Structures are given as C-alpha cells and as structure tokens.
Amino acid sequence: MREIGELAERLREFAAERDWEQFHTPKNLAMALTGEVGELVAELQWLTPEESLKVRDDPEAAARIRAELGDVFIYLTRLADLLGVDLMQAASDKLEDSRRRYDPESYRGSARKAPPLS
Amino acid sequence: MREIGELAERLREFAAERDWEQFHTPKNLAMALTGEVGELVAELQWLTPEESLKVRDDPEAAARIRAELGDVFIYLTRLADLLGVDLMQAASDKLEDSRRRYDPESYRGSARKAPPLS
Amino acid sequence: MREIGELAERLREFAAERDWEQFHTPKNLAMALTGEVGELVAELQWLTPEESLKVRDDPEAAARIRAELGDVFIYLTRLADLLGVDLMQAASDKLEDSRRRYDPESYRGSARKAPPLS
Amino acid sequence: MREIGELAERLREFAAERDWEQFHTPKNLAMALTGEVGELVAELQWLTPEESLKVRDDPEAAARIRAELGDVFIYLTRLADLLGVDLMQAASDKLEDSRRRYDPESYRGSARKAPPLS
Incomplete structure (x- = not known):
C-alpha cells in the first residue's frame, strides 16, 4: 500500500x-x-x-x-x-507557499525567523 | 506527487x-x-x-x-x-492490529467500546 | 491548600x-x-x-x-x-482583555463570532 | 483575586x-x-x-x-x-499519588524512570 x-x-x-x-x-x-x-x-x-x-x-x-x-x-x-x-496536495500547496515566503537567503539558519516550516 | x-x-x-x-x-x-x-x-x-x-x-x-x-x-x-x-507501513500495521482487536460483531455500534480506531 | x-x-x-x-x-x-x-x-x-x-x-x-x-x-x-x-493574574488580565474585545451586545449568542473565550 | x-x-x-x-x-x-x-x-x-x-x-x-x-x-x-x-483538590490528590508511586530513593535523577511528574 x-x-x-x-x-x-x-x-x-x-x-x-x-x-x-x-x-x-x-x-x-x-x-x-x-x-x-x-x-x-x-x-x-x-x-x-x-x-x-x-x-x-x-x-x-x-x-x-x-x-x-x-x-x-x-x-x-x-x-x-x-x-x-487530498492530504498530499494540501501539503504540497503549503510547501510551495513556504518556499515563497521564506526565501533561503533571508531566513538562513535563523531560529528566530524560522518558526514556521510551512 | x-x-x-x-x-x-x-x-x-x-x-x-x-x-x-x-x-x-x-x-x-x-x-x-x-x-x-x-x-x-x-x-x-x-x-x-x-x-x-x-x-x-x-x-x-x-x-x-x-x-x-x-x-x-x-x-x-x-x-x-x-x-x-515508513508512515504508510506503520499505519497499515496498526490497522491490522485494530482489525484483530476489535472484531466487528463484538464492537458493532458501541460508543463505549469504540474509543480506539486503531 | x-x-x-x-x-x-x-x-x-x-x-x-x-x-x-x-x-x-x-x-x-x-x-x-x-x-x-x-x-x-x-x-x-x-x-x-x-x-x-x-x-x-x-x-x-x-x-x-x-x-x-x-x-x-x-x-x-x-x-x-x-x-x-502568576497564573491567576495572567488569566485575570486576559479576561479583562476579552471583556473589552467582545462587548456583550455585538457578540451575543454568536457561534461564528464567539471562538475566543479569552 | x-x-x-x-x-x-x-x-x-x-x-x-x-x-x-x-x-x-x-x-x-x-x-x-x-x-x-x-x-x-x-x-x-x-x-x-x-x-x-x-x-x-x-x-x-x-x-x-x-x-x-x-x-x-x-x-x-x-x-x-x-x-x-475542584482543580486544587484534584491536583493535590494526584501529587499525593505520585509521592507514593515514585519514592525519592528509587527514582532519583532518572530520566528513564521519571516520565510522570504525577
């Protein structure tokens, strides 16, 4: 399965x-x-x-x-x-949101700014 | 995905x-x-x-x-x-456990006995 | 106690x-x-x-x-x-906030508007 | 209060x-x-x-x-x-239970054995 x-x-x-x-x-x-x-x-x-x-x-x-x-x-x-x-689609959509919201340069290694994974 | x-x-x-x-x-x-x-x-x-x-x-x-x-x-x-x-395998294993533990006849429609889905 | x-x-x-x-x-x-x-x-x-x-x-x-x-x-x-x-003081302060935020007339009996008790 | x-x-x-x-x-x-x-x-x-x-x-x-x-x-x-x-009485009763269940000598400093505070 x-x-x-x-x-x-x-x-x-x-x-x-x-x-x-x-x-x-x-x-x-x-x-x-x-x-x-x-x-x-x-x-x-x-x-x-x-x-x-x-x-x-x-x-x-x-x-x-x-x-x-x-x-x-x-x-x-x-x-x-x-x-x-659809769980997979809902997760995928949230991950795309997070990609946009947390650009890697600005948020690199920051605990303070890192709270949301998604 | x-x-x-x-x-x-x-x-x-x-x-x-x-x-x-x-x-x-x-x-x-x-x-x-x-x-x-x-x-x-x-x-x-x-x-x-x-x-x-x-x-x-x-x-x-x-x-x-x-x-x-x-x-x-x-x-x-x-x-x-x-x-x-492996989430899917872990869920599948728990579901099989529940199938064994809650046989349909004994637990049919019982709220009191029904707490665990798994 | x-x-x-x-x-x-x-x-x-x-x-x-x-x-x-x-x-x-x-x-x-x-x-x-x-x-x-x-x-x-x-x-x-x-x-x-x-x-x-x-x-x-x-x-x-x-x-x-x-x-x-x-x-x-x-x-x-x-x-x-x-x-x-101080739990009691923290709760009391939050309750006062809620009294101000949810005036009884506007929020009476409304499930939609009622989510936060505090 | x-x-x-x-x-x-x-x-x-x-x-x-x-x-x-x-x-x-x-x-x-x-x-x-x-x-x-x-x-x-x-x-x-x-x-x-x-x-x-x-x-x-x-x-x-x-x-x-x-x-x-x-x-x-x-x-x-x-x-x-x-x-x-009565929250205070319920907590007090649970604390007394825990006092009996976890005697200080046996459970001293043990993470493995320490899970329940109460």
Missing part, C-alpha cells in the same frame, strides 16, 4: 464493518488526533533534542513511537477523507 | 536550503506538530459534530482547515522521515 | 527530592502538558457535546477526567512557576 | 452576559484548551531546553507566553467548573 487513497478506503471499510461511522465526525476525529499526538509527544518529552535524534537506538522506544506515528497518520487520513481533502 | 517519500525528500531539501536541519530534531518537530494540530482543532471547537460534517459548505473555513491539514501532514512526514519510519 | 503558590511550592519540593529539576525545563513541561491534555481530550472524544455535559453521571469516567484535570493543572502550575508567571 | 473559585465565577458571568453557555460544553472546552496549549507549545518549539529556561530575558516572547498561560488556565478553570471538579 503506497497511496493515501488506499489507506483512506481501508479505514472507510473498517469503520463501516463496525458501524462506527456515526462516531467519525470531523470534530470527534480531530479530538482523537489530539489524543494520539499527545501520546507521541509524551514519548519525547523528557529527552533532550540530541537524545530525540538517537531514539532509534532504543528499540522499545522506537517501536512505541512508530506505533504512535501510525495512529496519528490513521486519524489524519480518516479526517482528511471525511472533509474531502 | 503521490508518494510520501517524495514529500519527505522535498522537505529535506527545503530544510537544507535554509540551514534549518539544526532545528528539526524529533523533539522540536513533535512540538511543531502539536501547534498545527491545535490550530486544526481550533477551527472545529465551537461547531457541533453535525456542523463539523458540513464544514465544506463554508468555503473560507474549508480553506483554512485544508491548510491546517496540510501543515499537520508536513510535520508528520518530516518527523517520520527523521525517525526512519 | 487553596493557593496556587502553595501547589507550586509543593511541586518544587517534589522535583527537588527526586533530582528531577534537570528535566523540568519549560520546553519539556510544555510537552508534558500536551500529553496530559491529550489524555483529557481522549476521555471526551467519542461523546456528543450533550453527553459530555452529563459525564459526571458515569462515576468511572468522572474519576478519570478528574485525575486528568489534576495532571493538567499540575504541569501548568509547574510551568508557570518556572517562567515566573 | 487569589481563589480559582472566584475566577470560575467571573468566567460564568462572562459567558452568561454573551449567551455563550450554549458553546461551553466540556467537549468544546477541551478542544479550546487544546488550541491554547498548541499556541503555548509553538512559542517554545524551536528553542533548546536551555533557551526555554531563559525565555524571560526576551520581553516580547515572555509576554506572549504569559498570555498563553493565562488562556490555558482560563479554559482549564472553565472546564473544571462545568464538570464540578
């Missing part, structure tokens, strides 16, 4: 088989996304930035983080699907 | 051109993801679940939400890339 | 006794706060707004939510203490 | 004067809390932990962070009030 559209389709089936579509409103899914992001953040909260770069060296932590990333992506895909948003 | 790997590659270039790799630790990116999810949630906070299903009928709100979904996906992709995680 | 300053003092002692001050940077505590808010949100994610108003009728859910509110308040108090912010 | 109960009372009046009680369900307020925490986290996302300890030296950033802390506390107080939870 390489296409987000295929994941979205499988999530649709998953919800339909359990009669869970009634719970999958954008509002509820945004809350579920919040909960999963909170679990992801909790895995990194006490690490230094440098330790967070090496978290792959701890197989148990790495597995938990991989699972949380999977959960976040699942809810993000399901939410975007319900809202009719 | 249909592949997450291609988006990840473009984000790598974007960061490198601005010398922003120094800011893109997993810890920092998890915080950036939090901020973007917060903006997404804020768009839906005062809507009823029913209104949230029809948010597409409001073109301005829909455009803002699409942009926030793009931001969330950008940071999620960048974070997964830095951690060496 | 009725004063936030007293809670802050007890949290200082708690951290000092365990030599955990090294982990309690504002950055780390903001992430811990995120994790706790995520757990709180997860308790309410599949409820309708109406059900969320009656969550007290479910003693087990109510106890879990009370515990999450306690966790959120603990990290918020610890973070504010480290930053030298 | 030193008592949380007094802040809660003023927030009740603020909502009533604008007929905004209809929007202030626990579900909606938990989402509003998420949005404000996201704004707070965004202020700290690109700082190192060490920089985050010195953020008071930047008056503009310090003012923004103080305002965000005020917003977070406002929504937390309003949410707890609607749920009938």
Whole structure:
C-alpha cells in the first residue's frame, strides 16, 4: 500500500464493518488526533533534542513511537477523507507557499525567523 | 506527487536550503506538530459534530482547515522521515492490529467500546 | 491548600527530592502538558457535546477526567512557576482583555463570532 | 483575586452576559484548551531546553507566553467548573499519588524512570 487513497478506503471499510461511522465526525476525529499526538509527544518529552535524534537506538522506544506515528497518520487520513481533502496536495500547496515566503537567503539558519516550516 | 517519500525528500531539501536541519530534531518537530494540530482543532471547537460534517459548505473555513491539514501532514512526514519510519507501513500495521482487536460483531455500534480506531 | 503558590511550592519540593529539576525545563513541561491534555481530550472524544455535559453521571469516567484535570493543572502550575508567571493574574488580565474585545451586545449568542473565550 | 473559585465565577458571568453557555460544553472546552496549549507549545518549539529556561530575558516572547498561560488556565478553570471538579483538590490528590508511586530513593535523577511528574 503506497497511496493515501488506499489507506483512506481501508479505514472507510473498517469503520463501516463496525458501524462506527456515526462516531467519525470531523470534530470527534480531530479530538482523537489530539489524543494520539499527545501520546507521541509524551514519548519525547523528557529527552533532550540530541537524545530525540538517537531514539532509534532504543528499540522499545522506537517501536512505541512508530506505533504512535501510525495512529496519528490513521486519524489524519480518516479526517482528511471525511472533509474531502487530498492530504498530499494540501501539503504540497503549503510547501510551495513556504518556499515563497521564506526565501533561503533571508531566513538562513535563523531560529528566530524560522518558526514556521510551512 | 503521490508518494510520501517524495514529500519527505522535498522537505529535506527545503530544510537544507535554509540551514534549518539544526532545528528539526524529533523533539522540536513533535512540538511543531502539536501547534498545527491545535490550530486544526481550533477551527472545529465551537461547531457541533453535525456542523463539523458540513464544514465544506463554508468555503473560507474549508480553506483554512485544508491548510491546517496540510501543515499537520508536513510535520508528520518530516518527523517520520527523521525517525526512519515508513508512515504508510506503520499505519497499515496498526490497522491490522485494530482489525484483530476489535472484531466487528463484538464492537458493532458501541460508543463505549469504540474509543480506539486503531 | 487553596493557593496556587502553595501547589507550586509543593511541586518544587517534589522535583527537588527526586533530582528531577534537570528535566523540568519549560520546553519539556510544555510537552508534558500536551500529553496530559491529550489524555483529557481522549476521555471526551467519542461523546456528543450533550453527553459530555452529563459525564459526571458515569462515576468511572468522572474519576478519570478528574485525575486528568489534576495532571493538567499540575504541569501548568509547574510551568508557570518556572517562567515566573502568576497564573491567576495572567488569566485575570486576559479576561479583562476579552471583556473589552467582545462587548456583550455585538457578540451575543454568536457561534461564528464567539471562538475566543479569552 | 487569589481563589480559582472566584475566577470560575467571573468566567460564568462572562459567558452568561454573551449567551455563550450554549458553546461551553466540556467537549468544546477541551478542544479550546487544546488550541491554547498548541499556541503555548509553538512559542517554545524551536528553542533548546536551555533557551526555554531563559525565555524571560526576551520581553516580547515572555509576554506572549504569559498570555498563553493565562488562556490555558482560563479554559482549564472553565472546564473544571462545568464538570464540578475542584482543580486544587484534584491536583493535590494526584501529587499525593505520585509521592507514593515514585519514592525519592528509587527514582532519583532518572530520566528513564521519571516520565510522570504525577
């Protein structure tokens, strides 16, 4: 499976088989996304930035983080699907905006000016 | 662009051109993801679940939400890339777990039992 | 214990006794706060707004939510203490701002205009 | 104003004067809390932990962070009030739990073991 559209389709089936579509409103899914992001953040909260770069060296932590990333992506895909948003296109459009807004010369290496990646 | 790997590659270039790799630790990116999810949630906070299903009928709100979904996906992709995680595979694995854990008969239509999509 | 300053003092002692001050940077505590808010949100994610108003009728859910509110308040108090912010005064100032910005006549009962409480 | 109960009372009046009680369900307020925490986290996302300890030296950033802390506390107080939870007591109870669970000798200075403050 390489296409987000295929994941979205499988999530649709998953919800339909359990009669869970009634719970999958954008509002509820945004809350579920919040909960999963909170679990992801909790895995990194006490690490230094440098330790967070090496978290792959701890197989148990790495597995938990991989699972949380999977959960976040699942809810993000399901939410975007319900809202009719093409995630890849939305990200691509935002990246183009950022390319224009943050020209490499003016913003090079600046933490102060660097807040938004996009 | 249909592949997450291609988006990840473009984000790598974007960061490198601005010398922003120094800011893109997993810890920092998890915080950036939090901020973007917060903006997404804020768009839906005062809507009823029913209104949230029809948010597409409001073109301005829909455009803002699409942009926030793009931001969330950008940071999620960048974070997964830095951690060496294949988002699609991680999501697919979690979905298979959920298929096993929540068999359709036992969990049909149950809000109480339905909390985790994955 | 009725004063936030007293809670802050007890949290200082708690951290000092365990030599955990090294982990309690504002950055780390903001992430811990995120994790706790995520757990709180997860308790309410599949409820309708109406059900969320009656969550007290479910003693087990109510106890879990009370515990999450306690966790959120603990990290918020610890973070504010480290930053030298008087939470009560900061909230009071923001509320006064909101009183000025949202005059009751213009904003009465308007969801569209009502997003910010503060 | 030193008592949380007094802040809660003023927030009740603020909502009533604008007929905004209809929007202030626990579900909606938990989402509003998420949005404000996201704004707070965004202020700290690109700082190192060490920089985050010195953020008071930047008056503009310090003012923004103080305002965000005020917003977070406002929504937390309003949410707890609607749920009938005494924040100070809930925090105190959680702190006592943590005192018992993390005895100072066993958990001294350990990042691995230190995740939960409470």
